[in-house]
Amino acid sequence: MKRVLVLTGGGDCPGLNAVIRAIVKRASQEKDWEVIGSMQGFNGVLNEPQEIKVLDDKAVRGIHFQGGTILESTNKGGPFAWPVKNKDGSWGSVDRSDELIKKLQLLGVEAVINIGGDGSQRISQALFEKGMNIIGVPKTIDNDVANTDSTFGFQTAVQIATDAVDKLVTTAASHNRVIILEAMGRDAGWIAMNAAVAGGAEVCLIPEIPYDPEKVNKHIESRFHKDRGFVNIVIAEGAHAKGESQSSVKSDEVGYAHRKLTGAAARLREELKAAGCQHDIRETVLGHLQRGGVPIAYDRVLATQFGVKAFELVKEEKYGHMVSYRHPYITSVPLKSAISKPNLVTPDTALIKTARGVGISFGD
Numbered sequence: 001m002k003r004v005l006v007l008t009g010g011g012d013c014p015g016l017n018a019v020i021r022a023i024v025k026r027a028s029q030e031k032d033w034e035v036i037g038s039m040q041g042f043n044g045v046l047n048e049p050q051e052i053k054v055l056d057d058k059a060v061r062g063i064h065f066q067g068g069t070i071l072e073s074t075n076k077g078g079p080f081a082w083p084v085k086n087k088d089g090s091w092g093s094v095d096r097s098d099e100l101i102k103k104l105q106l107l108g109v110e111a112v113i114n115i116g117g118d119g120s121q122r123i124s125q126a127l128f129e130k131g132m133n134i135i136g137v138p139k140t141i142d143n144d145v146a147n148t149d150s151t152f153g154f155q156t157a158v159q160i161a162t163d164a165v166d167k168l169v170t171t172a173a174s175h176n177r178v179i180i181l182e183a184m185g186r187d188a189g190w191i192a193m194n195a196a197v198a199g200g201a202e203v204c205l206i207p208e209i210p211y212d213p214e215k216v217n218k219h220i221e222s223r224f225h226k227d228r229g230f231v232n233i234v235i236a237e238g239a240h241a242k243g244e245s246q247s248s249v250k251s252d253e254v255g256y257a258h259r260k261l262t263g264a265a266a267r268l269r270e271e272l273k274a275a276g277c278q279h280d281i282r283e284t285v286l287g288h289l290q291r292g293g294v295p296i297a298y299d300r301v302l303a304t305q306f307g308v309k310a311f312e313l314v315k316e317e318k319y320g321h322m323v324s325y326r327h328p329y330i331t332s333v334p335l336k337s338a339i340s341k342p343n344l345v346t347p348d349t350a351l352i353k354t355a356r357g358v359g360i361s362f363g364d
Contacts, residue, residue, distance in 0.1 A: 009114065207238035216271075
């Protein structure tokens, strides 16, 4: 019996369970394959005792519409940077990748399917270069993985953000307020931009286009007459003013490599006040609401397509590849090309032109 190991790494995302289910359902049609799952990314293999679970039809029954992941996830550490406590009480890291490969051999694992975003796929590529039979499945609500038209979970996050804009529009209009909605998006503004267009926001601020608070304020003033009017602003958490850096703090979580982004909306409020805005300004931070809950139908379908394709790539022994959606096809691309650069909003992006066409200001 051949074994394929499935794991989910990085931030959680609507649709992860649908991918897991699809892999298992497709593998169950083959008589010589068994699917097992590693809890919390590769941690399940490296932990002592190991946390490995058999994934059969019973284990994945009815999980396709559930949020989160039955395999849990982690965005701290990893096989190449496993957190260890030093004698002086500080934390460092060690490379356990060779140990990981040996443990997988002892488990009889023929291939690995790693479901995760850019960071996870960088680990996939590094393990592939060490000889591991591995397939990547792109997962991120930010939609910032290159060489795929879309990633599952993104459209659900956009829907959640759009619902928030819809609700904030009515309260902004009722109180003649400026309301700032902070959406996720460390380096990519896809969620913010889609929600701004779908929700009819007047201003959209994204990491790729540093904004000028004076220009944002000027656009706000154009929406008011004798203190009557309202403005809805959608800002990505990684957006920042020209000449400034992202609002962030160093994380004290062991093994967490990124700085924590915080306060983009609050900082914008202060910048607007400094620019002379006299209107009532309120902010709402969506945070992890965008990651949780039930995936919409689109993401369930895309996730299922990705899961089926991932197992078929294993069968074809097309290792070192990542599943990719290139409309209208579900195909694959080398992991190396998938992680070569992030998928960011560019000036010639069609939706940028649409947004500007309906009068949305990017503060530039």
